[in-house]
């Protein structure tokens with residue numbers, strides 16, 4: 001909240017209105033890019049990654065911005081001069097920078113109109129050294145400067161282990177910071193103590209109880225796993241001569257595992273090998289598909305998922321609002 005302005009990702013239902021506003025020439029701070037023919041379709045492609053960000057005041061639009069994650073570039077920054085506050089462009093830029101950083105983007109670029117170049121530079125962007133005076137200015141900003149130290153540490157760890165810098169963008173996966181408060185949720189099938197954040201722990205107990213009411217036994221294989229644990233797993237595999245590509249084919253890199261959040265669980269049911277796709281053929285899995293959402297759990301990597309990750313029918317993540 002800032003002067004009654006709220007910054008948030010756009011929703012599908014808003015796209016027709018937003019497309020009309022853009023067509024009606026809301027002033028854009030960016031330059032050097034042709035408007036796509038199908039504006040609404042283009043905006044829709046930004047929704048799954050939350051990379052279309054709005055500033056709203058009540059039910060009025062004050063501004064919007066969008067990012068092309070694949071090219072680490074701000075696509076547009078529109079403002080409605082009547083509704084926006086002087087802080088709105090800064091708030092929009094802050095939101096888009098945080099989003100980019102969450103996907104592991106280190107440097108963000110934008111091609112701006114000459115008259116706003118000074119303003120953009122006041123937000124930490126600088127001109128390329130070989131910038132020609134007669135060209136549209138291309139500015140960029142190092143997102144690691146002044147970023148949350150925990151995110152910076154995660155990115156440095158990726159570099160140290162040799163994980164490709166574009167891993168997050170390529171798989172549309174976000175960096176996961178470690179859960180701070182964890183509570184015990186009993187033992188897993190290997191008799192190890194497991195922990196989750198309190199809300200996920202409660203939801204897991206409810207899920208497991210509901211399943212048992214349908215004669216389905218859900219067992220934990222794994223819950224919270226720290227960044228250090230995952231990093232050591234990686235280091236061991238590297239020492240045993242596996243290549244980064246081989247390791248990444250079966251394990252999420254440290255920093256990108258949802259298990260760091262204390263909200264993800266791997267489950268199985270008796271008679272099924274843990275972490276194998278055969279779990280996807282069980283009655284337990286079919287029950288989860290129909291019912292886990294009621295308890296706030298969602299399958300992160302279903303068959304043919306948009307992350308390009310192999311199907312993981314055993315992996316479920318708790319989301320704060322059920323059914324998300």
Ligand SMILES: [Zn+2]
Nearest residue numbers: 264265266315
């Ligand atoms: Zn998992």
